[in-house]
Amino acid sequence: MSSKPRRIFVLDASAFMYGYPSVVVEGEHFTPLAVLEELKSLQARAYADAVLSSKHVEVLPPPRECLEEVSKKAEQLGSLQVLSRADLEVLALALYLKKKESAEVTVVSDDYDVQNVAAALGLRFQPLRTSGIKAVFKWIYYCPSCGKIYRQPQPSLRCEICGSFLKRRPRKRG
Numbered sequence: 001m002s003s004k005p006r007r008i009f010v011l012d013a014s015a016f017m018y019g020y021p022s023v024v025v026e027g028e029h030f031t032p033l034a035v036l037e038e039l040k041s042l043q044a045r046a047y048a049d050a051v052l053s054s055k056h057v058e059v060l061p062p063p064r065e066c067l068e069e070v071s072k073k074a075e076q077l078g079s080l081q082v083l084s085r086a087d088l089e090v091l092a093l094a095l096y097l098k099k100k101e102s103a104e105v106t107v108v109s110d111d112y113d114v115q116n117v118a119a120a121l122g123l124r125f126q127p128l129r130t131s132g133i134k135a136v137f138k139w140i141y142y143c144p145s146c147g148k149i150y151r152q153p154q155p156s157l158r159c160e161i162c163g164s165f166l167k168r169r170p171r172k173r174g
């Protein structure tokens, strides 16, 4: 008996916004409910309705322990505060399917933070419109007004000295 390895994809909101072709891509496609709740445009919602009702995409909730693992990793990388609930659920669902099915799981996302955390978790990712990140990196936060550097994101997302909104850039390695 020869069985093809299962190809599993977990879709984030950008896949629905840009009409990821789940109908023609060979493999199984999943998404968490939080992604569908995040869709705002009529076009994305119509697309979601179509692929869900035709069963080309299945909705599956990620288990809590996977969500916790993903949150922990995102925090280490300095991405926790910029990831939405839906982003975290996408990653947690992918992690869960990878472990449970011992299959190769690809996260379909255009979000650099999602891609970054996915890579750090040993998950594959596939961007839709961006070129995708090349390596896992950590963020460094800095104040654009007074120049203060923060190793960790501030809970308020603002500079504690002058109150400006912080910006970030990848922290250099080595």
Ligand SMILES: [Zn+2]
Pocket (backbone or CB within 6 Å): 143, 144, 145, 146, 147, 148, 159, 160, 161, 162, 163, 164
């Ligand atoms: Zn400042």
